[in-house]
Amino acid sequence: MSGIIEEKISYPEYDLHIIPTKKFKTTIITIKFLSSLSRETATKKALLPFLLQKGTRNNPTERSLRIRLDELYDAQLSIDNAKKGENHITTFRMEVINERFLHQDERMLDQVFALFHEILLQPKASEGSFDSKLVQKEKRTLEQKIKSVVDQKMSYANMRLIDEMCREEPYHVHVHGYLEDLESINGSSVYEQYREMIERDRMDIYVLGDVDPEQIEKLVQKYFQFRRTSDHQPASARMIRNESVKEVIEHQDVQQGKLHMGFRTFTTYKDPDYFALQIFNGLFGGFPHSKLFVNVREKHQLAYYASSRFESHKGLLLVFSGIAPEQYEKAKVIILKQLEEMKDGQFRDIDVEETKKLVLHQFKEAMDHPYGIVELLYHQVLAHIQQQPDDLLSQIQTVTRKDVVDIADKIQLDTIYFLTNHSEEDQNE
Template sequence: MLGRQNNQICDGVNISYINISKFKISRLSFTVFVPLSRETAAVNAVLFSTLERCCRKYPDFSSFNKKLEELYGANIYSSANKIGEAQALTISAVCINDNTTFDKSKVTMAVSELLSEIIFNPCLEGEKFREEDVLQAKRQVKETIQAEHNDKKIYAKRRCEELMFQDESFGISEYGKEEDVEKITAGDVFDAWENILGTAKIEIIALGDFDYNSVHKLFSDKFSEVKRQEVQKFSGVVKEGTGKVREFEDLSDVSQCKLVLGLRTGTKDEKHLFATKLMTALFGGTPTSKLFLNVREALSLCYYCSANFDRHKGVIFVESGIEQENMTRAKEEILKQLDEIKKGNFSDEELNETKMHLSQNLEKIEDSLTAIDGWYISQVLEKKVFSPQTYASLINSITKNEVIEAANNVKLDTIYCLLKKGV
């Protein structure tokens, strides 16, 4: 069991530490959570891309990165995620532990300080970030958005999300829109920085072998100089399905077409959430799931066909890559398999095997710092935080009837097809 130490630094800012001695590395992450909105998504993404470049102490890209290489190739990087209707922006630092270095140098503390420096002491020119840093950061974010078009699986899922949630903030990308990135100024980035430090919900997670008191003090000191205001509120929207299905398609010059189905689960309470998680795995989450065995193995229609549940938004996405002429057949088969679960056409054995598969995957989380970090970051906005073990035991307590009930609450909402041009 992971023992987690928790401290509030100030209103809306929390730091936690799990001391884990089995690893030779440690990890520190700093995540801000803000409501996802078209107005701010792009500038926030650009801000984090700007921050990861350098800091006042190491004021250019090379000197900052040289410092990291000297700290045994420590890595500091930013990432953007969507958690329900929140934009979560993280700067993570990973380094080897002090006792594994050649010279027993204090790498973990030096890296913690660097992480705090890039967040609290960035390179500014008055009330603006430096133009050249912002220009580079904007290019990075723009190219990240453009590159999504390179991977058709990611692209098709993104398009389905955009179209299905065009009236909800969940339809907004965690990187914002390319045209919004274009318009951002160095002054906008500064405003976003002040706003985030002042009003975002913030979670700092230290994992591994840190001198926690010092890390805690480091961030407490930094925040004592920040004027914190009222913390931004989040309102997660989980809509029930209406039963009305919308269909969308795009054309592209592809070898293989993509099919993405968006289904609403209307998740109501904790029990329902765990039942839906289990139901989705039975439906399309394992190599013995209904989708794998039928759409792939029995009909040989595709190489992949899988279902994933986003518990924060109460939505299941089914994704597959198929021939254009098999589109309808695949769609019908996928929905038929969901109906089978709705009717209870699955054995206790199948259900138990799925539970075992999920439990083992949850247990594995403890063997990776990245996985532990992600696990806790994804629950910061939740009312209740589960450890992987508790989560597993709750999944294991779900009955067959609860799975059937969860399946019967699932409603197809959106069908998205990426089709071949000129066919």
């Protein structure tokens, strides 16, 4: 049993989630801003984490901000972007030592909330603009980050698969931004995007640790009660059923081919068969005993790696494999055969039980980390449902063999993407 209980308090401007627990020696404060995925805003939002960690009004340099964090017993700060389903999420995190381990008169949490308020609401900016020199510097940093995706061929192939598979859907948007959009961004335009996030995005605040809920509620009201008119709610996934399979082959100077496949599951976190999808994925390609690993990689030795994962809020199943370029057709056939075998129930009951144990172990591992708990609870915000963690554990345990076959029957191949080396014809041109 997890013993995790969430206390949720809703205000017009935001939702506050308090998770009292004596499990950790630190206190975690997480603030999540949610909006719809959009190509027009993605690059500016990708730039914000770099800018907001470089200084504040009272701590105008990165060094002075880091010194202030160190003074708060080495408090840890991070800001990043992610996409969950068709939602763009910007997350601010601070982790600090629990003040119960300090002298009572230090008012540690009050100081931490004050600094968080400063980072969030008093960035280093003036007259409606971030500093132009800082913006230019961080644009170069973001440029290198975007370019690095191309160099990491597995990440690149996955990005290109989503580009092709979800071309007409918001999910295709690159949360790390676009090179071609960087040039037009300046201090004013990115500051305008920052204000839009602060004033309009959905806002959820999580505080986890050995805390007094009444004290937390007062601190949040003291430091985060600012004027907002948020109208964003988590987007529901668009379920698209394509009539034919798209096949895309791209040539680059690579030694190892990347064969990635995208499937539609028509199941997301809010659906009753979501837990069957977890077990299906574990059996299909999620664990070392899975069909993809055992048959594609080990038995037929067609792949340097072969695995699968699913997107909880978009209803996608993605298969990744690294193969010799000349093995494309054979690998494709054998990968798809593994799915057909899942649909036919060609797996053992003992494999189902082993997979359930591994999924439960992953779940419990997440519950052993404070950020894992927050992310797990935030899934429920995205899915518009409310469940206690222990309820999730029991639903995993009740998945049956028939449930796994039923979920397999729903899964449909949508797109095949293959990144391979140049053919002899290409080289002779």
